[in-house]
Amino acid sequence: MSARPIATTRSAAGMPTGRLAVWWVIASEIVIFGGLLGSYVMFRLSHDSFASDAANTNMYIGAFNTWVLLTSSLFAVLGHKAAEEGNGPKAARMLWLTVGGGAVFLLVKTYEWYEKIHHGHTLSSSTFFSFYYTAAGLHALHVIAGMIIMLFVANTARKNLELHRVELIGIYWHFVDVVWIFLFPLLYIAK
Template sequence: MEHSSGFSLPNSGHNRDAEASKMGMWLFLFTELLLFGGLFVVYMVYRLLNHEAFLLSSFELNVTMGTFNTVVLLVSSMTVAMSITAIQKGNAALSIRLLFVTLGAAVVFMVVKYFEWSAKIHHGLFPGQLVFDNLPKGEGLFFFLYFFMTGLHALHIIIGAVLIAVVIYRTRKGLITAEKYTLTENAGLYWHLVDLIWIYLFPLFYLIH
């Protein structure tokens, strides 16, 4: 708007709005919830239709690895929450350290996921592999949903980790401070959502025998 007719507001020279940013993030998170929600509905319906097959297939998954990853994500959720406390108190160094712990947890989660998936792929259970193609309908649906839903979740882990890396970079540059930490908060909200989805994925795929 170059032709603004001398209209000006007496403000402090910046147009940040932390509340609006947070509202935007929450609205985005709702769309994420509905995305995964749709997949959970598909899971529920196929499970009702193939009860025994889903029960049998769930024994193929490694409960120890699943539990370990659950703990990793819960701890990383706490460190993100704590990093917000740290930046609010003006302790940027501690905030960065806590974010690095979160980043480390994301890496650990993905490494465990890699071993889990490799074992399944080794057994030929990935969609398109020989064993998968010859599975009965119910078992096939279970493994298809397993790979799609945990895969989409893992993609969210990667995006969340990139976001946290950006927060670390900007905090280190002094762009995120005790007065201005909206990005840390929003990255935190995203990371908690990723944790929240895993809270449901874990029992639905690994535990319900």
């Protein structure tokens, strides 16, 4: 619509405005997930029934999804590298691969939830499963949001425009990956 304000181009804090803002987004996301997972840990440590419910989660599916997200993070950071080298089309390809990783993650998650619901473990069947679906669901929403933004970024990066955005969405994607790195042991390993 209009050109960026001069304000956006200044960097008195020693960092480009976009990157600074992404870090603030991440800071505010840390406390959202922190509140939810903190509550989960309190329940998990004090309720015996959580242990028996947790035995029903499938660690191998969780591990597979961890691998998928780690791989997509690698693509994201390779996209950042390509963008730094000024290679927009390559950066866009890497972002598409990242989106593909996110899609695989969501498909596996869908299968996993389908199987769980099929076995009678629904959102309301026990507090453990309430947390299981809420935490993973909130995380999945972040995956979906990241994928959508990434498609837009890839579309401009393909034309060698706004290449700094590749890094910004990458930082966000790595954060989503880090959240899953903690969700994996919390929900799948510790039984």
